[in-house]
Amino acid sequence: MSDQLNLLKIRRSVREFKDQVIPKEKLKEIIDAARFAPTARNVQPWEFVVITNKERINQLAGLGPNAKFLSGSAACIAVFSTETNYFLEDGSAATCNILLAATALGIGSCWIAGDRKPYAQQAASLLNAPQGLKLISLIALGYPKDENVFKTATKRNLDELLHWEKF
Numbered sequence: 001m002s003d004q005l006n007l008l009k010i011r012r013s014v015r016e017f018k019d020q021v022i023p024k025e026k027l028k029e030i031i032d033a034a035r036f037a038p039t040a041r042n043v044q045p046w047e048f049v050v051i052t053n054k055e056r057i058n059q060l061a062g063l064g065p066n067a068k069f070l071s072g073s074a075a076c077i078a079v080f081s082t083e084t085n086y087f088l089e090d091g092s093a094a095t096c097n098i099l100l101a102a103t104a105l106g107i108g109s110c111w112i113a114g115d116r117k118p119y120a121q122q123a124a125s126l127l128n129a130p131q132g133l134k135l136i137s138l139i140a141l142g143y144p145k146d147e148n149v150f151k152t153a154t155k156r157n158l159d160e161l162l163h164w165e166k167f
């Protein structure tokens with residue numbers, strides 16, 4: 001298996017992190033990878049906010065039970081988008097790039113739902129987002145507590161979901 005394909009297969013949602021800072025350069029590298037995601041008509045409607053301030057991370061962790069584990073993370077990336085026709089797809093593609101770039105750097109990550117969540121507006125206000133920007137996702141980042149976390153995930157079997165030519 002090529003290293004690139006292996007990267008896709010070892011990415012896991014990581015929700016427990018070591019108390020270890022992620023160097024700013026690595027965070028920048030992750031955002032750099034995000035901007036290469038595909039977008040409909042190449043509009044690149046996104047904005048990324050990197051949050052490392054503990055107090056602000058804790059405020060985001062308090063947004064809902066599904067975001068609670070953010071409090072143990074070293075950083076959070078908030079992905080926003082202007083409301084284009086395909087903002088959700090575009091923002092999700094960027095979110096996937098972030099998860100994969102983090103994995104490539106040995107950093108654990110987990111996608112936290114943004115758009116359509118009752119706290120989306122509150123998260124936007126906490127981060128001073130300009131009017132009209134939609135929250136796509138919050139991504140928790142940190143060095144995994146379990147150093148062996150990056151291994152092939154258990155997923156639905158290929159034979160069960162692959163259909164050649166027709167169902």
Ligand SMILES: Cc1cc2nc3c(=O)[nH]c(=O)nc-3n(C[C@H](O)[C@H](O)[C@H](O)COP(=O)(O)O)c2cc1C
Pocket residue numbers: 011012013014015066067110111112113153
């Ligand atoms: C759109 C989306 C929203 C998600 N929201 C959350 C969330 O709010 N909180 C959370 O802990 N995990 C969230 N996840 C992570 C999923 O729970 C996780 O991807 C899934 O259980 C599969 O595990 P894996 O990422 O390790 O393959 C979300 C994933 C996606 C794609």
